[in-house]
Amino acid sequence: MVTNITSFGRSGLSDWLMQRVSAVILALYTLFIVGYLLFNPGLDYYTWSGLFSQIWMRIFSLLAFISLAAHAWIGLWTVTTDYLKSTRLRVAAQALIILAIFVYLVWGIQILWGA
């Protein structure tokens, strides 16, 4: 057993499962958005804003944002543990990444419910 405290779920198994589940959610969200843009060629502000004013779209978007946050945390944490050998540099990078993910997540929620 190797101890770790900055990984997303503190467990390899939970991170591994989360990475796969979030990937599926992100794939579905991407497919939906791309499909929506393709089927609405003359898209204007009111249609776009109308889409995001519906509660199911907000839930779907928030789910995608949270998935992105978890996915990025797990993935970038792995990259830092592979390539940053200096503990100081690695912990600083991990703190910065987690902080940025938090800011983007709150910002995303604010955009979804702020309009």
Add this chain to the structure above:
Amino acid sequence: MSNLQVSIYRYNPETDSAPYMQEFQVDTKGRDLMVLDVLHLMKEQDSGLAFRRSCREGVCGSDGMNMNGRNGLACITPLSDVVKGGKLTLRPLPGLPVIRDLVVDMAIFYKQYERIEPYLQNDTPAPAIERLQSPEDRDKLDGLYECILCACCSTSCPSFWWNPDKFVGPAGLLQSYRFLADSRDNATRERLTDLEDPFSVFRCRGIMNCVAVCPKGLNPTRAIGKIREMLLADAT
């Protein structure tokens, strides 16, 4: 005369400040020799050349090395399989400390092997005869027990290069699954608990370098997938 140009990694920590590549011309007399035979011919030219070898028939796993960028056993790798454009480049197994020339320090590789407790554990009273196993259960060990610990797989794995102290590596994990899959072993829960962290098993990214180089044709990636399935089944 049919000359083969061999470029070989040389390093003697007692006399060299840094490793370097040395060029050799080896007369193969047109034969499709094994790479190990070429090394012996080179040793006739320079008796200071250091490499490991023992059984010279792919059983002992001593002469794992990097031949033209690919790990394998020198004794069972014919020149025709690796030589490109009449040139052969020999380097030690990547990622392990070099002791001298092609001889590497395999301590960390063995440490990871030791960590997975590669022996049967069973706390039920021993029967008067040996612990029996059905032919079906015995079949589950095929493709697992044949590993000769040559380290070709683990030293071709980037995840092992970056974290050899934390990631068990393909060789260790293949053996780990060999005991997880054994119907006579009942330490399954303890074994799984020790592997659940983000490094030991899950640092595998499934690039399958291990499968590509295994001289015995084994499949560590498949074993790692099976361990993940067992972990998932146990924890959900």
